[in-house]
Structures are given as C-alpha cells and as structure tokens.
Amino acid sequence: MLFTKILLAYDGSEAASKALGRAIELAQASPDAVLDVVHAYDYPRFFIGEALAPIPATLNKDVYDIAVQTVEEAKKQVQHAGIHANVEMIQGGPAEVILEYAKQNGSDLIVVGSRGLGGIREFVLGSVSHNVVQHATIPVLVVK
Numbered sequence: 001m002l003f004t005k006i007l008l009a010y011d012g013s014e015a016a017s018k019a020l021g022r023a024i025e026l027a028q029a030s031p032d033a034v035l036d037v038v039h040a041y042d043y044p045r046f047f048i049g050e051a052l053a054p055i056p057a058t059l060n061k062d063v064y065d066i067a068v069q070t071v072e073e074a075k076k077q078v079q080h081a082g083i084h085a086n087v088e089m090i091q092g093g094p095a096e097v098i099l100e101y102a103k104q105n106g107s108d109l110i111v112v113g114s115r116g117l118g119g120i121r122e123f124v125l126g127s128v129s130h131n132v133v134q135h136a137t138i139p140v141l142v143v144k
Contacts, residue, residue, distance in 0.1 A: 002030040003139075007107040008037045009098045009128065010087075012070040015113025019143040020077055023111040026141075027083040035085040036105060037074045040097035041067035095131035102138060110136055114144045 008023040010016045020037065027033040043060050046053040071089045078085040090097045102110055112129040133140045 002033070003109040004030055004032045004034065005106055005108045006033060006035045007098065007102050007105070007110045008035060009094065009110065009112045009132065010037050010039050010070070010074050011094070011113075011128075012039070012073060013113055013115065015115045015143065017077075017113075019111050019113040019141075020074065022141065022143045024078065024081045024083060026109070026111070027085070028081065033083065035078065035083055036101070036107065037078060037085060037087040038098060038101050039067060039070050039074065039087075039089040040092055040094035041070075041089060042091060042093055094128040095135070098128070098132055099135055102136065108138055110138060110140045112140065112142055114142050 003026055006023050006027055008016075008020055010020060023035055023037075027035040041063060043063055044055060046055065067089050071087055075087045078087060090101065092100075098110060098112070101107070110132060112132055114129055115127070129140075129142050133142065
C-alpha cells in the first residue's frame with residue numbers, strides 16, 4: 001500500500017530525524033505523495049498552587065526561536081529529497097496538534113519518532129508517540 005498524504009511529527013530529536021528519513025523514503029516511493037512536516041511547540045506554563053505564574057517574555061521568545069530553528073532544519077533536509085513537501089510549525093500540545101492536523105488535511109499516514117524531547121513530562125503525561133498511536137484513526141508508523 002502506498003501512502004500519498006504523509007504527516008511527520010518533527011521535534012528535532014534524533015528519533016524525529018530518523019522518522020523524517022523514513023517519511024522521505026515513503027514519499028519517494030509514490031510519485032503523487034505529499035509529505036507534511038509539522039513541528040508543534042508550546043509555551044511553558046508554571047503553576048503555583050492553582051494559579052498560573054507569569055512567564056518572562058524572553059523565555060517565550062527563546063521557545064519560539066528554537067521552534068523556528070527546528071523548522072528550518074527540517075526544511076533543509078526535505079529540500080534535498082526531491083519530493084513535494086510542506087514544513088510548518090503550529091503552537092499547541094504536540095499530540096493534539098498532530099492528530100488535528102491529520103484530520104484537517106486528510107493525512108493517510110502519521111510518522112513519529114519513538115522518543116522525542118519530552119523529558120520528565122513524557123513520564124508524567126505519556127509520550128507524544130504513545131498518545132498519537134492511541135488516538136489516531138489512521139495508520140501510525142513509529143520509527144525507532
């Protein structure tokens with residue numbers, strides 16, 4: 001089965017880079033394939049009790065700048081592949097952003113790395129790849 005509308009969740013991690021390589025291979029296998037690379041980023045939130053603590057504007061700018069840099073890295077890798085690809089960044093929780101993007105854009109496959117840059121949140125909330133696999137209505141390829 002050839003997939004023609006492939007969605008890759010990309011966070012700049014080593015696993016995401018491997019997943020990008022595999023997604024490119026899949027896109028190259030079908031002349032009609034389109035690869036959508038999405039980097040989901042979110043601004044940090046700190047709670048003190050039940051209140052949301054203010055975040056310094058410089059920290060939010062740093063998060064945004066890293067997101068832009070991550071997208072630029074993905075664009076460079078895709079440009080050399082000779083495929084039709086779109087690369088974009090979207091603010092929000094990664095699993096939710098990926099699942100919503102897949103639904104809105106008619107993706108027929110989601111490709112994710114097995115481990116991302118989640119840190120301690122990954123253990124508390126469950127990894128992005130796990131959440132995507134559990135909630136997706138289309139096939140998900142988890143690349144190790």
